[in-house]
Amino acid sequence: MRVAVIGLGSMGMGAALSLVKAPGMQVAGCDPRESARAEFAAAGGTPAASAAEIPAGTEGVLVLVVNAQQAEAALFGPQGAAPRLAQGAVIVNSCTLAPEDARRLAAAAEARGFLYVDAPVSGGAVGARAGTMTVMASGSPAALAKAQPLLDAVAKKVWVLGEEPGLGSTMKVVHQLLAGVHIAVAAEAMALGIKSGLDPRAVFDIVTTAAGNSWMFENRMPHVLEADETPRSAVDIFVKDLGLVGDLARAVAFPAPLAAQAHQLFVSARAQGHGGKDDAFVIRAYQALTGIRLPKEG
Missing domain, CATH: 3.40.50.720 (NAD(P)-binding Rossmann-like Domain)
Structure with missing residues (x-):
């Protein structure tokens, strides 16, 4: 073929x-x-x-x-x-x-x-x-x-x-609600741990062996631990995709407050100049708010 x-x-x-x-x-x-x-x-x-x-x-x-x-x-x-x-x-x-x-x-x-x-x-x-x-x-x-x-x-x-065309895309938009929120909350948990004085590697190791783990936490937080901003999927992608979630939710009169909050975090990271970086670096939004130092930063 x-x-x-x-x-x-x-x-x-x-x-x-x-x-x-x-x-x-x-x-x-x-x-x-x-x-x-x-x-x-x-x-x-x-x-x-x-x-x-x-x-x-x-x-x-x-x-x-x-x-x-x-x-x-x-x-x-x-x-x-x-x-x-x-x-x-x-x-x-x-x-x-x-x-x-x-x-x-x-x-x-x-x-x-x-x-x-x-x-x-x-x-x-x-x-x-x-x-x-x-x-x-x-x-x-x-x-x-x-x-x-x-x-x-x-x-x-x-x-x-x-x-019907559109059903596949509808499902992907619903999926991206979960993906975007999971990345944002993974970053929030890691940032809170760092701000509270925990070793970020210990945060990662414990979460990934406990009930609070998610695929996105386990997949994305190593990028933060290694200070690797290479974009496998960029912050800008979730600015777009969570925007699509909001559009769909409005179209069907559905409240989506978690998606909206996660969207604003990605928008914030983009506004700080991180749009082209790996989406794990939505954590930069929390860094700007709290002054934390990320792993491997001087």
Whole structure:
């Protein structure tokens, strides 16, 4: 199957490399960054600087860019992939976006004769590289069948939520409420421990062996302990994603106070200049309020 991955970031690169390893796949990878293209080419993939450069006749495209605007441009803009896709090709859009944007992009795809799967993912960069992501999918039976070989290569579990585009994106927004709040409260707990005089490594070791642990605490707080701000997922991502949570909650008249508070913490970290750093460094918002020193800081 001739496929392409648009967006070779932390998730997209992993998914693209998983596809390269899958039997029967001819894989192109699209990213404007030369370093990302070089890494992908070294792994045996075909690099492309823009979506307009993917091979003609591509049968499936996996989109893993930041937001709906980037996805729309990558698919249907002047330098988009649409003219390079085979008739009846399947678009698997795995961006985190608003449900109404998923429905709009699905309609645009179908109007051009393409199949569309609304398929946000979770699992992080490690899960993407291992081919063990979780996919929250919705789409027609025909679209899901066409996408199956691609999904099999990148996912451990595919949840099918129905035929209507937008259901997958709705589920991802609900999921991101938990993910964002868990990261924010992990940072809050670590910051409180530091402010109270506890050794941060002891805080981590104890929490991860006790009932208060969470996947996000265990995954993100080592970044703080090692002073590693390299963005696997950036603060800016949760400014966006928790914003989507608020939008969905307002649309259905649902109060979401925990999501709103977590959102403001990420906005605060971004306002302090940390938007491009690893999302664990939402802890900088607490540092600004309390004056704590983080591990490995002088």
